[in-house]
Amino acid sequence: MPKIKLPTKSPRIDMTPMVDTFAVILIFLMLTTQMRQPEPATVDTPFSISEKPTPDFNTMTFLISQDDKVFLNFDNGPDTLLAFRPKALEEMGRRYNIEFTDKEKREFEKYPSSIGVSMQNMKEFLDSRDNNDRKALQEGIPIDSTDNQLANWIVAIRTVNPNVQACIKGDAETGFPVVKKVLDILQERNVNRFNLITSLEAAKINLEEIQQ
Amino acid sequence: MAEIIQEEKGKSGGKKRPKKHLPHIDMTPMVDLMMLLITFFMLTTAFNKAKIMEIVLPEKIKDPTKQEAPRISASRTLNVILGPEDKIYWYTGNIKLEEYNNKPPAELLRVTDFSPTGIRQLLLDRNKTLARRITEFKQEVLSGKIPISQDSATSYVSKMKTDDDTGPIVLIKAYKEANYGNFVDILDEMNICGIARYTFVDIAWYEEQMVEKAAGITPTASASAN
Numbered sequence: 483m484p485k486i487k488l489p490t491k492s493p494r495i496d497m498t499p500m501v502d503t504f505a506v507i508l509i510f511l512m513l514t515t516q517m518r519q520p521e522p523a524t525v526d527t528p529f530s531i532s533e534k535p536t537p538d539f540n541t542m543t544f545l546i547s548q549d550d551k552v553f554l555n556f557d558n559g560p561d562t563l564l565a566f567r568p569k570a571l572e573e574m575g576r577r578y579n580i581e582f583t584d585k586e587k588r589e590f591e592k593y594p595s596s597i598g599v600s601m602q603n604m605k606e607f608l609d610s611r612d613n614n615d616r617k618a619l620q621e622g623i624p625i626d627s628t629d630n631q632l633a634n635w636i637v638a639i640r641t642v643n644p645n646v647q648a649c650i651k652g653d654a655e656t657g658f659p660v661v662k663k664v665l666d667i668l669q670e671r672n673v674n675r676f677n678l679i680t681s682l683e684a685a686k687i688n689l690e691e692i693q694q
Numbered sequence: 695m696a697e698i699i700q701e702e703k704g705k706s707g708g709k710k711r712p713k714k715h716l717p718h719i720d721m722t723p724m725v726d727l728m729m730l731l732i733t734f735f736m737l738t739t740a741f742n743k744a745k746i747m748e749i750v751l752p753e754k755i756k757d758p759t760k761q762e763a764p765r766i767s768a769s770r771t772l773n774v775i776l777g778p779e780d781k782i783y784w785y786t787g788n789i790k791l792e793e794y795n796n797k798p799p800a801e802l803l804r805v806t807d808f809s810p811t812g813i814r815q816l817l818l819d820r821n822k823t824l825a826r827r828i829t830e831f832k833q834e835v836l837s838g839k840i841p842i843s844q845d846s847a848t849s850y851v852s853k854m855k856t857d858d859d860t861g862p863i864v865l866i867k868a869y870k871e872a873n874y875g876n877f878v879d880i881l882d883e884m885n886i887c888g889i890a891r892y893t894f895v896d897i898a899w900y901e902e903q904m905v906e907k908a909a910g911i912t913p914t915a916s917a918s919a920n
Contacts, residue, residue, distance in 0.1 A: 497721030504728035511735035528878040531886055532747040546874070649746065654875030658776070658868045661877065669754045677746035678878055 521595050522620045523547030528654040529683035536679060540645045542636070543679070545596045546652040550660040551622030552632060553598035556639055556646065566643045567591045573638035574601060582608070598622040601631055625663055632664070636671050651679040749881060752893055772820060772862040774813070775803075775897065776880060777905050778871035782806050782813050789900065803908045808879050817887040821861040827854060828888040855890035864892035869905045 525545060538557075545553040556567065568587035575582050578601045582590075586608040590597075598620045599607045607619045625632045639646055648668055652661055668676070768787040775783040783803045806812040818825050828851055834840045835847050842850070866880055877894075884892045905911075 497725055501721050501724055501728065504725060504732060508728055508732050508735070511732060511739060515735055515739045527744060528875040530745065530747045530878055530882040532745050532882075534746050534748070536744050536746050651744075652874040652878075654873065654878070656874040657870075658872040658874060658877060659870050661874045662868065665751070669751060672753075674753055675748065675750045677748055678881070679744045680747050680878055680882075682745050 521545060522553055522598055522617070523549075523551060525651055525653045526655075527651060527679055527681050530678075530680035531683060532680060533682065536649065536677070537647060540643065540647055541649050541677075542639050542646050543596065543649040543651055544632075544664055545598075546650065546656050546660060546664060547622070548653045548655050550657060551598055552625055552660070552664060553596035553620070554623055554632070554635055555596035556643075564643075565591060566639070569642040570635070570638045571604075573641055574604075574634060577634055577638070578602075580605060600624050600629075625660075625667065630667065633667050633671060636668065636673065640671070640673075647677060648673050648675070649677040649679055747878065747881060747885070749894070766863050770861075770863045772817075772864045773901070774864055774866050774880060775901055775905055776866070776868040776872035776876045777805075777909055778869060778911070779909075780808060780876060781909070782808065782880070783869075783905055783908060784813075784816070789904075803904050805908065808876070808883075813880070813883055814887060817862070817864070817883060817889060821887055821889055824854065824858045824861045824890060825888045851888075855888065858890045861890050864889055866892060866894045867897040867901060868894075869897060869902060871911075 523545065525547060540557070542554065542556040545555065547553070556570065568591050571582055571587055571590045574580075580601065582605070586605065589608045597607075600621065600623065603619045603621075607616055610616050610619070623632045623635065624630070636648075650661070650664065665676070668674075771787055773785050773788075777783050783805055785803055789802060806816060831840075831851065831854070832847075835842055864884065866877075866884075868877060881892075
C-alpha cells in the first residue's frame with residue numbers, strides 16, 4: 483500500500499492574541515508607572531510598620547547618604563504653575579549674591595532628582611551639559627556652622643512655600659551624628675514635625691504575649 | 695520563528711495566476727518590540743511607594759532662663775540609649791552622682807537588642823495595660839465587633855494614648871556610634887508597643903561615658919570635651 487505523503491508545512495502560530503495581551507500589559511504599566519529617579523546616592527531606607535504613604539507635594543526631602551552627604555529635593559507643590567523651585571533658587575541666589583538666568587532656573591526646575599551642590603558651584607552645575615560633570619559637583623550641601631547652606635535652603639523654601647513638610651530619607655547604615663545635625667538645623671528653624679521615609683514591614687504583637 | 699515563508703515553486707510553463715488569500719501580517723517583530731517595552735517598564739516602575747513615619751520633636755528651649763524643661767516623674771521614666779553595634783542600653787529613673795561614681799556600669803545600665811524578645815518585650819512589660827487595650831480594640835475592629843471607620847479607630851487609639859497615665863515615659867537617646875536605622879527601629883518599636891509618651895532627647899555626658907564603659911570603648915576626645 484502506498485504511503486500517503488502529507489505535505490510538510492511549517493506550523494503557523496497566530497500572534498495576534500499575544501500582541502493583544504502584551505498591549506494591555508504595556509498600557510497598564512505605562513499608566514501606572516512612576517519613573518524611578520536616579521538619586522545621586524543609593525539609599526536603602528530602614529523598615530517600619532507605618533502605612534502612611536509619602537505625600538506627593540509640598541515636601542522637602544533631605545537625602546542623607548551613607549558617607550554623610552546631605553542632598554535636598556523639593557517639589558513644586560500641587561499647582562506646578564506656582565513653580566516653587568525656581569523661586570527658591572532665586573531666593574537663595576539673593577542671599578549669596580548670585581544672579582541666575584532664566585535658563586538656569588528652568589534647568590533647576592526640571593532637574594529630576596536630589597541636588598547636593600553648594601551655592602558656589604550651583605551656576606556651573608546648572609550650565610553643565612554633561613552628566614558626569616554634574617555628578618562630580620554633587621558633593622553634598624554644606625552643613626557646617628561656618629557655611630550652613632542647608633539652613634538657608636530651608637528658610638528659602640519655607641519663604642516661597644510655607645506649607646512645606648520636612649521628609650528625611652536616610653540609609654539604615656548612615657551614622658547618627660549627621661542625622662542629628664540635620665534634625666538640629668531643622669529645629670533651629672522651628673521645624674519640629676518630621677516625616678521619616680521608610681519601607682513597609684509587617685510586625686504584629688499578639689495578646690498572649692502581653693498577658694504573660 | 696513562527697512562520698517560515700517558503701518560496702512557492704511556480705509551475706513551469708503554466709500561466710502564473712496570483713493566489714487569492716487574505717494578506718497575512720507577521721506579528722513576530724511587534725511581539726518582540728512589546729516584550730522589550732514591557733521589560734523596560736517593569737524594571738523602571740517603582741511599585742511600592744515609600745511610606746513615612748511621623749515624628750514630632752519637642753520645641754528647642756532657646757532661652758533656659760525664661761523657660762524650664764518640663765518635669766516628669768522619675769518612676770515612670772525609661773531611658774533608652776541607642777548604642778554601637780545595634781545594642782540598646784537602658785535604665786529607669788535617673789542616676790545620681792554617687793551611684794554613678796560608685797557602681798560599675800553593668801549595674802547601672804542594662805543591655806538589650808532589637809529582637810522581639812529584647813526591647814519589645816521590655817516595653818510591653820511596662821506598657822501592659824495600654825498595649826492590651828489597644829490590641830484588643832484593634833482586634834475587635836478587625837473582627838467587626840465594633841463598626842467603626844479607619845479614621846475614627848485611629849483617633850480613638852490616640853485618645854487612649856493621651857488618657858493613659860500608667861505607661862512608661864520613654865526618653866530615647868543616641869550614642870554617636872548608633873546609626874539612623876537604629877533610630878527608626880526604636881521609634882517603630884514605640885509604635886508597635888503603643889507607647890503613649892516618648893521623645894528623643896540629647897544624650898548627657900555621663901550617659902555617654904556609661905555606654906563607653908559598658909561597651910568597652912575607650913573614650914574619645916570629643917566625649918571628654920562635653
